[in-house]
Amino acid sequence: MCQGPDLGRARLARVPELPEVETVRRGLAELVVGRTIDWIDVLEPKCFIGDPAALTGHVFAAARRRGKVLILDLDGGLSLVAHLKMTGQMVFRGGGAGPDAPGVSADPAEAVQRSHNWGAGHPTDSLIGDLPDRSTRVVVHFTDRAALYFNDQRKFGWLALTRSDQVQRVPLIAKMGPEPLEGDPWPEFRRRARRHQGTSIKAALLNQEVVAGIGNIYADEALWHARVHPATRVGDVSDAKLKALLAGAAASMELSLSLGGSTDRNYVDAEGRRGAYLDFAEVFRRDGQPCRRCGREIVKTRVAGRGTHYCPKCQREPRA
DNA sequence: CACTTGACCTGTCCGC
């Protein structure tokens, strides 16, 4: 297939953060809930924690999410916890067309398969080819011949089998901060952010113990919305600005979430250009382009060890 | 304890 010059960058930017994981969750809730596991094929041992054989015969009962972590509950008090990290994907394939006809799957399966094409770096991008492929790490085979593929080119992601009542004991989940899109996260976010007065606000936003689900993209977006320089010490950020940061992150994620359903459709146009996922971005990967508020050129630097995009006019240096 | 840096990986891009 033809690969435009921007395709590589576009893929890298599609790291699953909260909105992307939520979109995957919704798809899985529709497709795997109610299905019975036949067996689990672990192609990359480091990507599956626990005994895969213990899952045979169990039925998916619900699909939940905590921050960027997926939680798939099964009957019998078991849960499959999953983290996509940077390049993980969950790709469902129905068995409607039969096991020997991988390319002619039924409509529903294909539709959801596309909507699950988050994450990055798949050879064929908007339309995944035959599975398993070389990035497939785990395959959940269902009794009806359907299958759920966990793909992850970089092997950072994982699936872990745990007892449902132990899910909140998973280290990452146990310490996780409030959900930014549920209830009123502000009091808890403020409390937790104030524990890290000495670090940069960007590092604090990326810290899952401060607030759940924010990654590099939405951290940069939130900072732009709130007009805060990413290197500002948390101690120098007012409560009003902290609140604006939380609101900015939420707004950006809500927008992304609302685009999630349509992103797959025109993700890569005929020229292989970037997809709709970037339409909500004000600064991320927009270095060299004008700020949509003031026209100043967006710059890229490094803060908290991460590529960081901001507007030098709207988001002034701390110091003073 | 607070905070920073490196490791984990692989694919892609850039300069030579």
Next chain:
DNA sequence: TGCGGACAGGTCAAGT
């Protein structure tokens, strides 16, 4: 055209 190296980023371990 090919090759080495930088880079991408979520989380954890190890370091200051």
